[in-house]
Amino acid sequence: MIGGGVMGEALLSRLVAEQVFEPGAITVGEPQAERRTTLAHQYGVVATADNQQVLSQAEVVLLAVKPQNLAAVAADLEQAASHGSPLLLSILAGIPLSNLQAIVPNWPVIRAMPNTPATVGAGMTVLAPGQGVQPHHLAQARRIFQTVGQVLEVPESLMDAVTGLSGSGPGYVAIMIEALADGGVAAGLPRTVALQLALQTVRGTAELLLAKEWHPAMLKDRVTSPGGTTIAGIAQLEQAGIRSALIEAVRTAAQRSRDLGG
Ligand SMILES: NC(=O)C1=CN([C@@H]2O[C@H](COP(=O)(O)OP(=O)(O)OC[C@H]3O[C@@H](n4cnc5c(N)ncnc54)[C@H](OP(=O)(O)O)[C@@H]3O)[C@@H](O)[C@H]2O)C=CC1
Numbered sequence: 043m044i045g046g047g048v049m050g051e052a053l054l055s056r057l058v059a060e061q062v063f064e065p066g067a068i069t070v071g072e073p074q075a076e077r078r079t080t081l082a083h084q085y086g087v088v089a090t091a092d093n094q095q096v097l098s099q100a101e102v103v104l105l106a107v108k109p110q111n112l113a114a115v116a117a118d119l120e121q122a123a124s125h126g127s128p129l130l131l132s133i134l135a136g137i138p139l140s141n142l143q144a145i146v147p148n149w150p151v152i153r154a155m156p157n158t159p160a161t162v163g164a165g166m167t168v169l170a171p172g173q174g175v176q177p178h179h180l181a182q183a184r185r186i187f188q189t190v191g192q193v194l195e196v197p198e199s200l201m202d203a204v205t206g207l208s209g210s211g212p213g214y215v216a217i218m219i220e221a222l223a224d225g226g227v228a229a230g231l232p233r234t235v236a237l238q239l240a241l242q243t244v245r246g247t248a249e250l251l252l253a254k255e256w257h258p259a260m261l262k263d264r265v266t267s268p269g270g271t272t273i274a275g276i277a278q279l280e281q282a283g284i285r286s287a288l289i290e291a292v293r294t295a296a297q298r299s300r301d302l303g304g
């Protein structure tokens with residue numbers, strides 16, 4: 043793994059907990075000494091400041107640096123490109139397969155977009171395979187990302203939209219949960235009670251829709267008693283433009299993903 047930050051750790055923690063890899067078989071390249079110590083102590087992985095140590099014997103390389111750091115890592119990848127041809131899994135938002143393949147022309151490359159619920163095995167990862175990716179490479183990528191949740195495959199042309207929805211989505215939902223709890227506090231609930239209610243309401247709604255395979259509108263209709271509380275709340279949400287706000291959030295994030303790719 044190159045880049046042991048938030049998302050790298052989220053994936054690492056599950057891969058070790060689910061025993062997909064022996065901790066000692068994982069080497070993480072990470073420039074921050076403090077992060078290296080944390081990752082090595084907490085998960086038993088090898089952590090190094092030298093990316094060549096990561097790349098020298100790797101079968102799978104998981105690229106988890108910020109897109110803005112790709113240029114720095116490209117030099118390491120180019121240097122390693124002549125030894126072997128490991129599977130490269132890139133989770134970098136917005137970086138197209140063509141950019142990665144230009145750096146390591148002989149390596150199979152899969153662009154992946156996971157999300158932070160991966161930390162608890164409830165992630166959503168979408169994969170887009172590059173040229174030269176064989177079925178066994180895809181199977182390996184699926185095995186890795188299935189450890190952290192659901193996996194779906196799409197053509198690369200959809201990956202920026204995926205990034206704007208499921209990649210960034212946990213941020214939007216977290217704000218919704220925080221705001222719901224604030225609403226509960228404004229209506230007189232203690233903070234801890236309000237947060238528990240908001241969290242379980244969001245989880246329960248998602249679980250109900252998944253279990254029953256209902257259209258979301260059907261659930262909305264079932265909650266809204268005529269002249270009741272829910273329709274009064276929904277009228278307020280519509281007036282504030284909640285649908286438009288969420289649609290534009292996904293569209294703007296997708297555009298930002300395109301922009302990161304240059
Ligand atoms: N966070 C998320 O929810 C998701 C993130 N992603 C993608 O994952 C990637 C990482 O994001 P995130 O974990 O949030 O970011 P972080 O900044 O938390 O993690 C990136 C890590 O890589 C380190 N790094 C920087 N340069 C190098 C280098 N040359 N070699 C090795 N490591 C280096 C950084 O160190 P330093 O801080 O010192 O620069 C940092 O610790 C991004 O490309 C993002 O698009 C994808 C899906 C979801």
Ligand SMILES: O=C(O)[C@@H]1CCC=N1
Pocket residue numbers: 135205209210
């Ligand atoms: O905000 C970001 O750029 C990353 C990619 C998707 C989620 N976090």
